[in-house]
Amino acid sequence: MFPKGQDKKEPVPYELGRSEQDFVSYLNEKTGTHRVAGGGLTESAGRIVDLDALAGKLSAAISEAEKSSVFTELEQVLSKLTSPY
Numbered sequence: 001m002f003p004k005g006q007d008k009k010e011p012v013p014y015e016l017g018r019s020e021q022d023f024v025s026y027l028n029e030k031t032g033t034h035r036v037a038g039g040g041l042t043e044s045a046g047r048i049v050d051l052d053a054l055a056g057k058l059s060a061a062i063s064e065a066e067k068s069s070v071f072t073e074l075e076q077v078l079s080k081l082t083s084p085y
Contacts, residue, residue, distance in 0.1 A: 001030060050077045 001012045012030070016022050020037045028035055034045035054074050061067045 001027075003030065048077075048081070 001014060002008055003012060006012075014023075014026060016026055024035050024037050027033060034042040036042055051074075054070055054077065057073075058067065058070045061070055
């Protein structure tokens with residue numbers, strides 16, 4: 001494998017199993033993806049733990065003040081995200 005940003009003359013050797021799941025697990029670990037054998041996505045693909053927690057807080061919020069507080073937290077979390085996705 002030739003990871004982005006590394007010298008193209010020095011590949012990262014693959015020395016694990018030869019099953020589809022072995023390859024997928026290796027690639028997920030090295031690239032930060034969330035794939036399953038067959039090409040699908042895991043349940044955690046595209047998920048952001050902090051946003052999941054805030055969604056739970058928002059659904060439990062009863063008063064407008066509680067909801068406003070969650071939205072303030074949400075804005076803080078969103079301002080720190082660096083991924084364009």
